[in-house]
Amino acid sequence: MTPPRFAFTIAATDGAARRGTIALRRGTIRTPAFMPVGTAATVKAMRPAEVRASGADIILGNTYHLMLRPTAERIARLGGLHKFMGWEHPILTDSGGYQVMSLGSLTKITEEGVTFASHRDGSKHAVTPERSIEIQRLLGSDIVMAFDELVALPGTHEAVASAMRRSMRWAKRSRDGFDSGGAHAEASAIFGIQQGGLDEALRGESAAALTEIGFDGYAIGGLAVGEGQAAMLGVLDFACAQLPADRPRYLMGVGKPDDIVGAVLRGVDMFDCVLPTRSGRTGQAFTRDGPINLRNAKFVEDQAPLDGECPCPVCATASRAYLSHLVRSDEILGAMLMTEHNVWFYETLMADLRGAIGEGRVKVFAAKFLARYSSLSP
């Protein structure tokens, strides 16, 4: 039997939270899912087998970084991103829009698309919705994201509305570009991205526009850009309900462990964030009691593991004292072990959330988790 192109199945609900699966050609994603970010064809400091062992069913690849180096055309000639980086499971690619506007030096934005200068070498590039989809096709992405326009918050109502409406026109062009992709459209899925800032009416208008176009799944974009957790969760209170219940909801770029717990309670199914990997390279480890920074002097002779309840290989073998030494010595092994632990922490949290939803106790689980976990940085 040929695996389905895309099949989202909700196995259990618990309040607004849902547990399910997304079946794709290259594998099945257990939801709620966390996608480690593999920016430049690597989840930084982790081998693919180590990413998989953490429990990750899918990773995210960044179109912006890959289009600049080694380029989508080169990856296509080499057999696609999965083969290139040795990850045979699903990959979701973003559209590049966010990074073009946040990392690149934006030179022009028109109805047609955006032109920008690379943050790396200043070279000039153009991306349109059609080109973004083409790049994602060349990469061999399993879940393609529509190309949208990033608006910094807080923005005026008019600016947010205008960018959202342009993003909806671009969503249609993205969908059309995807559908004209032949075999790729037969093998992959495409998600639209809801915009509209913190405004319920604009979010509703965006959801309606996307649903009218029709997508395999729906992302919630434009959050986690400085509005704060309370405002973000406030948007999710209405945004999830505005999107089709029978399609996966993906909250882009989120977030801290407590953000994720709050979003799952509100009906989000998918997440990505650089936090576990980036933190792993700066000495921060996630624990069930909140984040700790291994550069803190109090850990230099602490023989305990990072987290006594963590099932990861790092907590089985390395002490905080050793990790503190590695981090303070800027040793690569420090980044490797801290990243591995952090990704395990996130994936274990997702597994715990799925288990709790399946048993109808997600609110109790969340309350206990949040009571213990402190989001304050050390």
Next chain:
Amino acid sequence: MTPPRFAFTIAATDGAARRGTIALRRGTIRTPAFMPVGTAATVKAMRPAEVRASGADIILGNTYHLMLRPTAERIARLGGLHKFMGWEHPILTDSGGYQVMSLGSLTKITEEGVTFASHRDGSKHAVTPERSIEIQRLLGSDIVMAFDELVALPGTHEAVASAMRRSMRWAKRSRDGFDSGGAHAEASAIFGIQQGGLDEALRGESAAALTEIGFDGYAIGGLAVGEGQAAMLGVLDFACAQLPADRPRYLMGVGKPDDIVGAVLRGVDMFDCVLPTRSGRTGQAFTRDGPINLRNAKFVEDQAPLDGECPCPVCATASRAYLSHLVRSDEILGAMLMTEHNVWFYETLMADLRGAIGEGRVKVFAAKFLARYSSLSP
């Protein structure tokens, strides 16, 4: 049965080359052996299990780096270096002498010992033969090295002779310090270090002095410091024969793969070198056809593995094209995979040499290896 403190057994000889084992409390070393360098309580960019999987029976720890950070006393309080870094197999520690004089800012050298300023923070430290042995005891080293004086080559005959003779006096003090170590002397081994530059008579005098003191094994020091391969092998032609045949011979800090092959043919049993690990962080990979640099543009779409005959996990999964991308992108995974391959390359070479000695064909193996391998950097 309690494992022996130290037992060197020669299982086969082939010309001057020997195959054997060194049995220690923490494990058995197959010789000729290559010891990956674990400078700061980590073989850089490798987990202990990955080092072990490459075939390494023993690693080297650097007294100089560890005494500065995290300090020998801290490692002792944390249960010793093996527990600290999660490596349960044998560890050889150098005496610190080489790095004190090459990395530190040497402030004074007297008959008593040396005082120096840390290369890292300028802090002042003193090391004597007795203190070096004490540090190595605190670390829990399995093979302790005598503390000696580094002399830069080329030096005057007088300077080389004078430094060698002081090193022999320090060797006696190192031995005495070791013997007064109680339980540590019962559990560990100590090696003396032959000096004398390129001079056969001085090397002979040094070997006689060390043998008179008596050590578990004998290192050949003061080579691979710029004299060139021919001169180095020329010294080994007489130096190996000057040292006791029934004790392991350890050529310190050597070297390139072709250096090692030449030295094994002359009777050397143990090696250490930063080359496979350091090269792994700068884009150089060892192959049976010589070293290649993955920054070279010719590899960007090369789908072949680093070395088609290599049994390592990297060559099983990653293309030169992918590694080229990682190296050019300064990705940590690039350093991880390149280092892993390089250490496997060295350990596989040692296994091949051991096999060839056992079958009495080491000269044929060496000739074939050297004919194919180019030591020219790309």
